[in-house]
Amino acid sequence: xxxxxxxxxxxxxxxxxxxxxxxxxxxxxxxxxxxxxxxxxxxxxxxxxxxxxxxxxxxxxxxxxxxxxxxxxxxxxxxxxxxxxxxxxxxxxxxxxxxxxxxxxxxxxxxxxxxxxxxxxxxxxxxxxxxxxxxxxxxxxxxxxxxxxxxxxxxxxxxxxxxxxxxxxxxxxxxxxxxxxxxxxxxxxxxxxxxxxxxxxxxxxxxxxxxxxxxxxxxxxxxxxxxxxxxxxxxxxxxxxxxxxxxxxxxxxxxxxxxxxxxxxxxxxxx
Numbered sequence: 069x070x071x072x073x074x075x076x077x078x079x080x081x082x083x084x085x086x087x088x089x090x091x092x093x094x095x096x097x098x099x100x101x102x103x104x105x106x107x108x109x110x111x112x113x114x115x116x117x118x119x120x121x122x123x124x125x126x127x128x129x130x131x132x133x134x135x136x137x138x139x140x141x142x143x144x145x146x147x148x149x150x151x152x153x154x155x156x157x158x159x160x161x162x163x164x165x166x167x168x169x170x171x172x173x174x175x176x177x178x179x180x181x182x183x184x185x186x187x188x189x190x191x192x193x194x195x196x197x198x199x200x201x202x203x204x205x206x207x208x209x210x211x212x213x214x215x216x217x218x219x220x221x222x223x224x225x226x227x228x229x230x231x232x233x234x235x236x237x238x239x240x241x242x243x244x245x246x247x248x249x250x251x252x253x254x255x256x257x258x259x260x261x262x263x264x265x266x267x268x269x270x271x272x273x274x275x276x277x278x279x280x281x282x283x284x285x286x287x288x289x290x291x292x293x294x295x296x297x298x299x300x301x302x303x304x305x306x307x308x309x310x311x312x313x314x315x316x317x318x319x320x321x322x323x324x325x326x327x328x329x330x331x332x333x334x335x336x337x338x339x
Contacts, residue, residue, distance in 0.1 A: 079189070079204055082135055086179055086191045087200060089131035093124040093177045094195035097162055101196075105170040116169045117162070121145075124161030124177060132157050132179055139181065146235050148286030150316030156182045158315075160289040163192075164265040174268045180292040185314040187296040192267060201271050201297055209274050209300035216301040219276040222326035227279035229253055229323075229331065230261035230269040234285030245284050249338050256334050270294020273322055274301040280323030280331050282308070284339070288315050298322040308332060308339035 100120055107113040133139060139155040151158075157179060162168055164175030173196050180190040192201040201216070203209035209216040221227055231253075233246060246262075253260045261269065261278070267290060272278040274297035283291065295313055299305045304325045307317040310332055319339050323331050 079207070082181075083189060083191070083202060083204060085135035086132065086181070086189065087193075087202065089128055089135070090177050090179050090191045090193045091200065092131070093127045093161060093179075094193045096124050096127050097168065097175070097177055098195035101168060101171075103171045107169060113166075113169055117165045120162040120165055120168060125159075128159055128161060128177075128179065132159070136181060142182075142288065145289040146287055148234075148288055148315075150185050150314070151182060151288075153184055158182050158187075158288050158292045160265075160267070160293075163267045163290065163293075166264065174263065174265070176265075176267060178267055178289070178293045180296065182288075182292055182315060185316055187292040190293040190296045192271060192293050192297070201274070201293075203274075203293075203296045203300040205296065205300070207300070209297045211271075211275060216274045216297065217276055218273060218298065218301045218303040219279045219324040220326065221279050221324055224256055224327045224330040224334070225258060227257045227324075227327050227331075228259050228261070228277075229257045229280040229282075230263065230272075230278055231282050232262055232264045232266060232269070234266065234283055234287040234290055238285070242284050245338050249282065249284070249335055252334050252338065253331075256330070266290035267294050270298055270322060273303060273324070274298045276301075276324075279327055280321065282319070282321045282331070282335055284319050286315070286318050286320075291315075291320055295320070295322060304328040306332070308336045310336075 188205040
């Protein structure tokens with residue numbers, strides 16, 4: 069039986085503790101950052117990625133488990149599908165690791181508490197800028213101390229929208245669906261961004277800078293933080309059939325509410 073305090077009672081302390089842990093992980097990842105690419109062969113690149121993960125996980129794991137007694141750790145950051153009942157930490161120690169290793173700036177550290185397959189608290193920290201995005205279920209989403217609100221757009225034809233692959237080595241059918249969906253959205257939207265990682269696009273949706281993000285994937289670590297941020301900023305988060313999204317969903321759409329129906333109409337035939 070869990071010995072955790074009721075979530076609402078522990079909320080402020082927990083968010084503070086998680087933020088401190090994620091920022092400490094960010095210091096570690098920033099120390100490892102270079103503005104030039106590291107590694108030439110696939111083996112070298114994979115080695116750099118694993119070294120980043122290991123270094124940050126050493127900083128994150130114990131503080132997060134201690135912050136929420138009774139919680140458990142989702143080990144595989146590239147795993148998808150529903151988790152067993154209870155509270156789980158879904159963490160990406162280097163979200164956008166491939167960008168970090170190649171000297172780019174699109175990366176972060178994320179930690180999300182998931183209860184019964186729904187994200188309930190998240191922290192996303194961007195070490196290069198010092199920005200921290202936080203959200204608590206029912207408590208809104210924030211960038212540093214500023215509340216976040218999604219876009220007010222109602223015309224898909226005026227929308228800046230995005231997608232990307234969830235991980236290397238997915239099946240060819242998924243890659244073809246990504247290509248077909250990008251084409252469909254290029255026809256129906258204004259501009260389409262295709263990039264990784266998902267979280268770095270979803271924070272823009274939550275902040276109203278982008279209008280929608282979709283993905284044909286159930287990789288949890290790339291979606292849970294952004295799903296909570298977008299929904300708490302007033303957005304709509306579903307699967308492509310229109311059902312409320314959870315970690316067991318097979319695909320994902322997060323958007324401003326004014327364009328969600330139109331975006332789903334374009335994408336759902338491809339799901």
